[in-house]
Amino acid sequence: xxxxxSVAEIIEITGGRxxxxxxxxxxxxxxxxRTLEPGALFVAIKGERFDGHDYVAxxxxxxxxxxxxxxxxxxxxxxxxxxxxxxxxxxLGQLGVAARARSGAKIAAITGSVGKTTVKEMVRSILxxxxxxxxxxRSYNNHWGVPLMLAGLPKAAEFGVFEIGMxxxxxxxxxxxxVCPHVTLITNIGSAHIGNFKNMEGIARAKGEIFSGxxxxxxxxxxxxxxxxxxLRELAEKAGVRRFVTYGFDSNADIVLSxxxxxxxxxxxxxxLAGGNISxxxxxxxxxxxxxxxxxxxxxxxxxxxTEVSLAAIAExxxxxxx
Numbered sequence: 612x613x614x615x616x617s618v619a620e621i622i623e624i625t626g627g628r629x630x631x632x633x634x635x636x637x638x639x640x641x642x643x644x645r646t647l648e649p650g651a652l653f654v655a656i657k658g659e660r661f662d663g664h665d666y667v668a669x670x671x672x673x674x675x676x677x678x679x680x681x682x683x684x685x686x687x688x689x690x691x692x693x694x695x696x697x698x699x700x701x702x703l704g705q706l707g708v709a710a711r712a713r714s715g716a717k718i719a720a721i722t723g724s725v726g727k728t729t730v731k732e733m734v735r736s737i738l739x740x741x742x743x744x745x746x747x748x749r750s751y752n753n754h755w756g757v758p759l760m761l762a763g764l765p766k767a768a769e770f771g772v773f774e775i776g777m778x779x780x781x782x783x784x785x786x787x788x789x790v791c792p793h794v795t796l797i798t799n800i801g802s803a804h805i806g807n808f809k810n811m812e813g814i815a816r817a818k819g820e821i822f823s824g825x826x827x828x829x830x831x832x833x834x835x836x837x838x839x840x841x842x843l844r845e846l847a848e849k850a851g852v853r854r855f856v857t858y859g860f861d862s863n864a865d866i867v868l869s870x871x872x873x874x875x876x877x878x879x880x881x882x883x884l885a886g887g888n889i890s891x892x893x894x895x896x897x898x899x900x901x902x903x904x905x906x907x908x909x910x911x912x913x914x915x916x917x918t919e920v921s922l923a924a925i926a927e928x929x930x931x932x933x934x
Contacts, residue, residue: 612638612650613765616706618677618694621652624709625702627679627694634676634692640706640762641675642755649674655681656700656755663699667691679703700755707761707789716745716768717914720790722775722783722821723798723834724814726903727752729930730798731774733907737924741916742769752776757786770914779807780817787824794913795821796832796906800839815839819846830854830913834902835864854913858905860898866909868901882908886918892926900930 614636621637622629634650641647642654644666653670655663655678664687667678671691678693679702685695696702711718719738721731728750735746745768747760752774764771773790777783787795800815808814819842822831831847833840835857847855858866868891870881877894880901893904904925911921 613767615639615710615763615765616652620709621677621679621694621706624705625679625694625696627696627702628685630688630693630695631690632677632692632694637676640703640759641670642703642759644670644673644675647673647675649676651675653678654699654703654759655679655684656703657681658755667693700758703755703762704758704789707758707764710762710764711789711791713766714764714768714771716764716771717794718771718773718790718792718826719794719796719910719914720773720775720787720792720821720824721796721798721910722752722777722818723796724801724803724818726798726899727774727776729900730796730903730906731772732930733903733925733928734772734796734910736928737907737911737916737921738770738772738914740920740924741911741914743767744770744772746772747774750774750776754782754786758789761789775821777817777820778804780813781820783817783820784823787821789824791824791826792821792829793826794830794832794910795825796910797821797834797843798903798906799834800837800843812839812842815842816846819843822847822850822852825850825852827851828853830856832856832858832906832909832913834906835859835861836902856909856913858909859902866905868905871898871901873898873901880905884912884918889918889922891922894926894928895930904928 637652638650653675738744836859
């Protein structure tokens with residue numbers, strides 16, 4: 612198992628103070644004392660229902676090499692191996708930024724009102740066939756989930772796929788700036804969290820924050836089956852996005868799904884790409900799954916994956932449980 616960070620690197624990145632640490636490196640980062648891997652860095656973040664500081668002893672018993680703890684509670688851990696920082700969540704964010712800064716991986720970031728976890732898994736499946744790929748797990752897409760997933764980005768990764776979510780305006784911008792994606796994908800604009808916005812345009816603009824952290828010359832991929840495409844195009848242009856590509860069932864999209872044949876066992880459609888007209892096949896029913904698959908295919912195209920490799924990955928893909 613390759614080192615993720617040396618303890619010396621963690622100290623330098625976070626400015627933390629080491630106590631009782633004998634390990635030289637950590638191999639992963641976790642906030643769950645029950646499921647962490649041996650040699651992990653356990654980050655004691657405080658949530659709405661639980662405080663990770665209450666589980667530091669259990670994390671060390673379960674194999675964590677070091678616990679990253681907040682100064683406010685830093686004196687509670689006796690002889691346990693801890694690294695004391697001003698705030699554990701901020702320290703986690705610093706590790707995420709450092710992991711991204713040292714990485715040579717091509718990075719994709721995905722958001723949208725619905726479908727982002729499924730599309731993220733489709734993209735992961737595609738990229739995994741082209742190189743070593745690191746991807747967010749489950750729906751770890753918020754202010755602690757994104758830095759946690761980013762901090763776990765291996766040095767040797769060739770691709771990274773990150774899901775970014777939001778409940779309010781302004782939440783995606785700092786996460787996009789942390790992830791610095793080469794390619795972004797917005798799966799759709801829907802009414803989820805409408806109670807936190809004046810109108811649907813507000814949701815579209817909040818999703819468009821994902822463009823803010825893109826590396827220069829990046830590509831934005833947007834589902835075009837809604838009324839807010841031009842707002843997103845404007846936001847992408849202001850962010851300096853190189854390419855803005857739309858896809859979907861709408862005939863005005865850059866890449867259009869046509870000739871749809873849907874059945875209980877799966878669906879198929881025709882898609883026109885630069886290399887010619889292709890058949891897109893998914894093993895799951897529903898037009899929405901075709902749209903999800905095309906979005907994932909577009910990410911693969913932008914990141915240089917061979918089209919046939921992407922199509923094979925999509926054809927064999929099964930949606931995550933509950934999706």
